[in-house]
Amino acid sequence: VAIARQGCLLHAAGYGFANLEHRAPATPGSIYQAASVGKQFTAALVLLLAERGLLRLDDSIAPHFPPAPGAWSGITVRNLLTHTSGISDEGFGKLNLCLDYTDSQLVAAIAAEPLDFAPGTAWSYSNCGYILLGILIARITGRFYGDLLAEAIFEPLDMTTARVISEDHIIPNRAAGYCLDGALLRNQEYVSPTLNRTADGGLYVTVLDLAKWDRALHIGAILSPASREAMWTPVQLVSGASYP
Numbered sequence: 001v002a003i004a005r006q007g008c009l010l011h012a013a014g015y016g017f018a019n020l021e022h023r024a025p026a027t028p029g030s031i032y033q034a035a036s037v038g039k040q041f042t043a044a045l046v047l048l049l050a051e052r053g054l055l056r057l058d059d060s061i062a063p064h065f066p067p068a069p070g071a072w073s074g075i076t077v078r079n080l081l082t083h084t085s086g087i088s089d090e091g092f093g094k095l096n097l098c099l100d101y102t103d104s105q106l107v108a109a110i111a112a113e114p115l116d117f118a119p120g121t122a123w124s125y126s127n128c129g130y131i132l133l134g135i136l137i138a139r140i141t142g143r144f145y146g147d148l149l150a151e152a153i154f155e156p157l158d159m160t161t162a163r164v165i166s167e168d169h170i171i172p173n174r175a176a177g178y179c180l181d182g183a184l185l186r187n188q189e190y191v192s193p194t195l196n197r198t199a200d201g202g203l204y205v206t207v208l209d210l211a212k213w214d215r216a217l218h219i220g221a222i223l224s225p226a227s228r229e230a231m232w233t234p235v236q237l238v239s240g241a242s243y244p
Contacts, residue, residue: 001013001014001015001207002028002207002208002210002211004211004214004215006218007214007215007216007217007218007219008215009208009211009215012028012207012208012211013027013028014026014027014028014029014030018030018173018174018175018176019175019176020176020178020185021176026175027173028206028207028208029161029173029206029208030173030174030175030206030207031161031171031172031173031174031175031204031205031206032175032204032205032206032207033165033175033177033201033203033204034201034203034204034205035201036127036200036201037201037203037205037210038199038200038201038202038203038205039130039199039200039201041149041153041162041203041213042130042133042134042137042145042149042199042200043081043133043231044153044222044223044227044231045137045145045148045149045152045153046077046081046133046136046137047223047227047230047231048152048153048222048223048227049137049140049141050077050227051223051224051227054140054141055077055136055140056077057076057077057078057081057230058076058077058078059076059077060072060073060074060075060076061075061076061077061079061080061132061136062075064136064139064140065107065111065132065135065136068111069111071086071114071115072111074118074119074120075087075119076119076120077133077136078235079119079120079129080126080129080130080132080133080136081129081133082123082235082243083123083124083125083126083129083235084119084120084121084122084123084124084235084237084243085115085119085126085129086115086116086117086118086119086121086122086124087110087113087115087116087126087128087129087132088110088113088114088115088116088126088128089126089127089128090113091109091110091111091112091113091128092106092109092110092127092128092131094109095109095195097189097190097191097192097195098190098191098192099192100192100193100194100195101192101194101195102194103135103138106131106135106198107132107135110128110131110132118238120237120238121237121238121239122237123235123237123243127200127201128200129200130198130199130200130201131198131199131200133145133199134198134199134200135199137199144164145199146163146164146197146202146203149162149164149203150162150163152222153213153222154209156221156222157209157212157213157216157221157222158212159205159209159212159213160209161173161204161205161206161208161209162203162204162205162206162209163203163204163205164197164202164203164204165196165197165202165203165204166193166196166197167193167196168193171204173206174204176188
């Protein structure tokens with residue numbers, strides 16, 4: 001846990017165990033899988049690329065994913081960022097998490113499913129939307145989104161523990177992952193390296209580095225005021241209604 005006020009860290013502590021088998025205590029320096037908390041970093045990177053003129057939030061994504069389904073022509077980068085694209089998570093759910101996939105194979109699996117709704121007409125949480133954002137970043141820049149995150153966000157903010165997940169690297173203070181099977185804790189299931197590195201949440205981070213990120217947002221580091229305002233503005237749907 002870290003407690004901060006207006007970007008200033010007031011308290012940080014760890015509770016329980018980072019590894020149950022070795023009874024290793026959790027500390028503020030324990031490195032956890034960020035899961036979907038990592039989506040905000042993908043979003044910030046997209047906004048940075050927009051600031052640099054490499055993309056526009058209201059551009060259609062279809063030209064970057066040929067041959068994209070016709071229904072994708074109305075999907076914008078902003079739709080992916082705000083979970084309003086209508087892209088279904090069903091395709092990703094059909095993948096074998098133990099196998100490696102290329103970006104093209106991931107796109108094909110996602111594109112094989114019909115949209116859940118017309119772009120911009122509704123809101124539905126979409127992991128696939130953020131997977132596509134990571135691939136979109138690579139196709140626009142020619143570089144892996146994780147390397148760009150390190151260069152553009154983590155290193156400038158001295159977020160020394162933030163990084164893309166890697167099971168085979170030796171990472172000091174890495175917490176073990178667990179899942180609940182009823183009331184029983186079990187070690188987490190294996191996920192292949194390519195699926196562990198997608199832009200919907202494939203990051204490691206400590207609570208201390210999240211506090212540095214919080215401070216950066218408060219003091220206006222990294223992102224421009226316009227980008228921060230866009231990031232925090234509720235999305236407006238085609239109907240004129242907004243989703244919080």
